[in-house]
Amino acid sequence: MRSTRVVLADGVRAASIHVENGVIARIDDDRSNRGDLFDAGDLVILPGLVDTHVHVNEPGRTEWEGFDTATRAAAAGGVTTIVDMPLNSVPATTTVAALDEKRSAARGRCHVNVAFWGGVVPGNAPQLEPLVDAGVRGFKCFLVPSGVDEFQHVGEPELREAMPVLAGRGVPLLVHAESPETIVPPTRSTYEAYLASRPPEAEVEAIRMIIRLAREFGTRTHIVHVACAEAVEEISRAKLDRVPITAETCPHYLMFAGEEIAEGATEFKCAPPIRHSHHREALWSGLHSGALDLVATDHSPAPPALKCRGDFVRAWGGIASLEMSLAAVWTRSAESLALHYTEVALHDTAAALHDTAVALHDTAVALHDTAVARAFQASVCKITRWMCAAPAALAGLSRKGRIAAGCDADLLVFDPDAEWIVDPARLQQRHKLTPYAGRRLRGAVRTTFLRGVRVWDDGRLVREGAGRLE
Helix, strand or coil: CEEEEEEECCEEEEEEEEEECCEEEEEECCCCCCCCCCECCCCEEEECEEEEEECCCCCCCCCCCCHHHHHHHHHHCCEEEEEECCCCCCCCCCCHHHHHHHHHHHCCCCCCEEEECEECCCCCHHHHHHHHHHCCCCEEEECCCCCCCCCCCCCHHHHHHHHHHHHHHCCCEEEECCCCCCCCCCCCCCHHHHHHHCCHHHHHHHHHHHHHHHHHHCCCEEECCCCCHHHHHHHHHHHHCCCCEEEEECHHHHHCCHHHCCCCCHHHCCCCCCCCHHHHHHHHHHHHHCCCCEECCCECCCCHHHHCCCCCCCCCCCECCCCCHHHHHHHHHHHHHHHHHHHHHHHHHHHHHCCCHHHHHHHHHHHHHHHHHHHHHHHHHHHHHHHHHHHHHHCCCCCCCCCCCCCECCEEEEEEEEEEECCHHHCCCCCCCCCCCCCEEEEEEEEEEECCEEEEECCEECCCCCCCEC
16 A cells, blocks of 8 residues: 555654555555555545443444444444443343453454453453453453443442453553432433533543552543543543553544534533533643543444433433544544644744744745745654554554554554545444434545455445454
8 A cells, every 4th residue: 555645653644554364564765566566645644543431332222323333333433343342232231241241243344453341340340351261352340330231330349359450461441430429319301411410520530530440440431522621621630640540532532522512412412521612622632731631532333212302401412423533523623733733833933024024924935935844744644643552552452553564454544635425324333323423524534444355445435344353
């Protein structure tokens, strides 16, 4: 494969990627025209995305999603590996028997690669090491009710039992970090009432407890779906203290703002909730600073009837976005970084040339163009880290998330300039209700490769069942 823009560890440059038996054999500047050449021209070749936060819901709730439709959506979005959460399947993945049942349901039905998280629930501590031996990549727990009876939440006593075990095996604990003591029932069915019922303090108090325990036990700990500015600050301080903690946010927190959500638009409901715009900007700052490590979708679909349109109390909370995640993050990232670099360039130019208006204008125009180029390079490299390399590292998928010799040739071809409007009818996910409906996004996945073989091309799945269970 060849492109003038390949995202490598040292930046974006022209390169040829040689693939043998599904693995990247070498990377060079070979420009020969061979019969087996895929030439992407000026389109961007990235590593396939790795999404470590996906609720497939099979077996048991296949009417919500399922491996077939979830991995179709993933392929369409350039996601070549997903890691399935232990809920909302029935049974939940809290025993080896349940993991075996889930693998049986997935086998032969996956169009991208699939790995699995186990679950920490009250009473399953004896199952944790057997689950590691059986191949789970780590464990997920909730500190508040999960919404399904078969996956109960845990508190500090259960965490004190589980965390030393996970530390000893070197696998991460993923935490839905909200404090139940701080969450209050909404007084009305409006979005503002729902937002007030799960305040930032709920995230902060839970994260403080998790930081304290991670420091005590040395357990690799990962905070999922961070949604507020205060949480970013807590995590940043913990990292400075060398606590073994990582964190993610999600495309919907980076794309939307609470004050923009219309009353009754329950397709926006998730937990923690989408907060006001100053939190969104703090999440972007957290990604740029390294306080937040990665972006994962928390792809969590449900039948439209469960969304109870108009009632934020009764509606199921969850947003499905496997297919839109890269474009959503690219849309916002390109805008924010281009603006940032332009402002820096204009400020520097104004300081140096304040007394020469013509020179200032000409230089500012030139620097604006340079700023746009810098923004592209920075955006695409950072997104590759947030959505490819960092999630692969979290899940211990050492052959994923990078374009390098010895890695699997899971790749995507991306058109960064294409614009498209999200049409729910064209989405691959089982249920089409989405907060992205009608949104204009920038950046489109043209082709997705699994081990060097095209699985998604020109808007359609071209090879079925090519995914492996990792």
